[in-house]
Amino acid sequence: MPGYYESKMIEDEFLKWKFKRGSREALARIYEKYVHSLLSLAMGLLNDPNEAEDVVQDMFVSFAQSADSFRLKGSLRAYLATSVVNRARDRLRRRYSLNRRMDKYATAPPDASEADKPLVYGEQCEQISHALAELPCEQREAVVLKVKQNMTLRQIAKLQGVSISTAHGRYRYGLDKLRALLDGEIGP
Amino acid sequence: MKDERKLQNIIDRELDVRAGDRTYNRMRQIVLDAHESSKQKPSAARLTITRRLTMRKQMIKFAAAGVIIAVVILGLFEIIDTDNKSGIVLADVVRKVETSRGVIYRETHANNDPKYTIIHLSPTKYRSEGYQSGELWITMYEDRAERKRVVLLHQQKGYVKEEMRLTEEDQRILTNLMNPAKWVENFQSCDYRELGQKTIEGVLCEGFETTDPAFIGVDVPPELKLKIDSLVAHLWVSVETGYPVLLEDEATVSGKTSFESFDQFQWDVELEPSVFEPNIPPDYEQM
Numbered sequence: 001m002p003g004y005y006e007s008k009m010i011e012d013e014f015l016k017w018k019f020k021r022g023s024r025e026a027l028a029r030i031y032e033k034y035v036h037s038l039l040s041l042a043m044g045l046l047n048d049p050n051e052a053e054d055v056v057q058d059m060f061v062s063f064a065q066s067a068d069s070f071r072l073k074g075s076l077r078a079y080l081a082t083s084v085v086n087r088a089r090d091r092l093r094r095r096y097s098l099n100r101r102m103d104k105y106a107t108a109p110p111d112a113s114e115a116d117k118p119l120v121y122g123e124q125c126e127q128i129s130h131a132l133a134e135l136p137c138e139q140r141e142a143v144v145l146k147v148k149q150n151m152t153l154r155q156i157a158k159l160q161g162v163s164i165s166t167a168h169g170r171y172r173y174g175l176d177k178l179r180a181l182l183d184g185e186i187g188p
Numbered sequence: 189m190k191d192e193r194k195l196q197n198i199i200d201r202e203l204d205v206r207a208g209d210r211t212y213n214r215m216r217q218i219v220l221d222a223h224e225s226s227k228q229k230p231s232a233a234r235l236t237i238t239r240r241l242t243m244r245k246q247m248i249k250f251a252a253a254g255v256i257i258a259v260v261i262l263g264l265f266e267i268i269d270t271d272n273k274s275g276i277v278l279a280d281v282v283r284k285v286e287t288s289r290g291v292i293y294r295e296t297h298a299n300n301d302p303k304y305t306i307i308h309l310s311p312t313k314y315r316s317e318g319y320q321s322g323e324l325w326i327t328m329y330e331d332r333a334e335r336k337r338v339v340l341l342h343q344q345k346g347y348v349k350e351e352m353r354l355t356e357e358d359q360r361i362l363t364n365l366m367n368p369a370k371w372v373e374n375f376q377s378c379d380y381r382e383l384g385q386k387t388i389e390g391v392l393c394e395g396f397e398t399t400d401p402a403f404i405g406v407d408v409p410p411e412l413k414l415k416i417d418s419l420v421a422h423l424w425v426s427v428e429t430g431y432p433v434l435l436e437d438e439a440t441v442s443g444k445t446s447f448e449s450f451d452q453f454q455w456d457v458e459l460e461p462s463v464f465e466p467n468i469p470p471d472y473e474q475m
Contacts, residue, residue, distance in 0.1 A: 017352075024220060024223060024224070027219065027220065027223050028216065028220060031215075031219055031220075032216075035207060035212065035215065035216075036204075036206045036207065039205040039206065039207060040203050040204055043205040044203050053207070053211065053215075056215070057215050057218060057219070060215065060218075060219040060222075061219055063219075064222040064223035064226065065223065065225075065226040067226065068226070118207070118210075118211045119205050119207055119211065120206045120208050121205045121206070122202065122204070124198075124202040125202050125203055125204055125205060128198075128199055128202055128203045129203065132203075144199075144203070147196050147199045147200050147203075148200060175192060175195060178195065179191065179195050182195075
């Protein structure tokens with residue numbers, strides 16, 4: 001039984017149920033469960049670790065404050081991902097309106113340990129993130145949401161306000177372009 | 189297609205960003221602080237708050253990690269630790285309670301606590317009635333098969349109907365957490381010692397004690413995994429019927445001590461379906 005206790009994974013419905021009732025533990029678990037995948041999503045969308053961190057933090061703070069009004073019948077994972085996407089879009093709009101282009105990552109001091117770095121990611125992650133930044137926003141979203149968040153084309157279509165076939169096209173074109181951009185750049 | 193799958197795998201694997209330890213902890217604290225501060229804000233919807241507070245009682249049964257299961261009030265009874273060997277075998281008690289058709293019991297959280305809850309439990313249905321200073325203030329019905337819950341708040345003359353959106357596995361955990369038969373089974377799976385005999389409410393009982401933290405850790409989901417500093421749980425079983433009469437424990441979790449006591453058991457009762465049928469007075473409004 002203790003082994004079972006250790007390994008039992010809580011389902012999202014259970015977390016939603018408790019979070020809705022003010023459970024701090026449920027919120028902490030949701031954070032622990034999703035923070036890294038949402039950071040990866042935000043990085044894929046924004047190609048900037050600082051902005052990715054800001055977006056994910058803002059999203060979680062807003063989520064934490066929403067317990068009273070929280071009503072969600074669908075997937076918690078998709079809900080959080082959608083919240084990140086919406087915030088990332090705002091960031092991108094602001095970024096473009098300032099005609100500012102982020103060419104490089106802010107990096108931690110060279111002697112910083114892994115634990116001291118705000119975000120930790122590998123070289124290939126940077127390459128993929130750079131390549132994703134070359135895609136049109138809609139294609140980038142479709143690729144990252146499908147591959148990293150396991151969202152269905154139907155979910156992506158709904159999020160983007162387009163038909164499923166359009167979402168599928170964006171995903172396909174995005175993936176094709178990404179393949180060309182990354183050709184020979186990253187390992188098997 | 190193969191190339192596509194390969195590329196997907198690479199993206200999935202390599203587009204991996206993790207928060208450094210400090211960032212992770214800082215963000216986590218900010219998020220939890222935001223949650224805490226939002227809870228302290230007064231809400232316009234008083235009834236909503238009432239509901240939340242009400243439902244928190246239900247939630248506490250999870251969040252206290254096992255506090256659902258029993259707690260002993262130390263010193264509540266004089267424990268007579270004799271050399272008598274118990275004539276009751278816990279395995280037999282487990283078998284008896286497992287086959288109990290329905291059970292009714294009372295739950296309290298402190299000695300002479302004016303708040304208490306009466307629970308009616310069948311294999312698939314649950315009804316609890318919360319009393320405060322002798323007055324009924326909440327009734328909760330759960331139909332685990334239909335996954336429906338109805339909560340009546342009597343002071344507010346309101347009720348809430350909601351769907352229990354749990355997976356089968358989570359439902360099983362919830363059911364176990366609320367099932368005294370499961371507590372007895374958990375007790376038996378821990379290291380325990382015999383306490384000898386004593387009379388409780390006029391019933392001659394034999395007692396058992398465990399200090400095994402696993403007693404409140406069994407079958408609790410990992411997100412609720414807590415640091416259990418200490419635990420003492422006592423189970424008293426009727427010599428005559430072989431059914432539990434009292435189950436209590438005192439647990440200190442992360443420095444905080446909790447108490448719960450379960451008594452007034454009626455085991456193996458046939459609970460009429462009407463017991464679990466939500467009885468909503470006509471003047472109550474949906475909240």
